[in-house]
Amino acid sequence: MRASVREHEQPKYIGRKGYATQNIMAACDFNMCFTFIWAGWEVTAHDTIIFNEALRRPEVKFSIPTREKYYVIDAGYPNTRGYLAPYKGTDIRYHLPDFCHRRTAAIRAPRGY
Known part of the structure; x- marks a missing residue:
């Protein structure tokens, strides 16, 4: 998903398409309704890093x-x-x-x- 970031932060947000994007972690239930969304991660952040951070930080309220x-x-x-x-x-x-x-x-x- 496209992202709007300050110029000095753009390198870590530049994706395969050549413009700034962000990595978003989302969860949904069996009714396909979103139950969790965590946006704003730079595109270079691996899914595992985001997942582990969601588990580690109770303030984001990721469902366990x-x-x-x-x-x-x-x-x-x-x-x-x-x-x-x-x-x-x-x-x-x-x-x-x-x-x-x-x-x-x-x-x-x-x-x-």
Whole structure:
């Protein structure tokens, strides 16, 4: 997302597109309603840094799941207690178009753990 920053701070906000952008961490519920948004991070900040800061700083009020619950998170975040990111193994197909490229239902069926 585009950002408006002071000229002396712009280098850390310049993204792939060549203009100032910001990294935004957002969470939503099963109704696709936002429950948390934290904007303003420079584009050079990795998702893991933002995630760990949200966990570390209670004043931002990032939701922490109860002991027996897990939140499904983006692959850019680390797997940790209460937060479950997709498995990043080889030959894993998560998207429906990946399954459609095969010819028979038996070949398209998920395999492995």
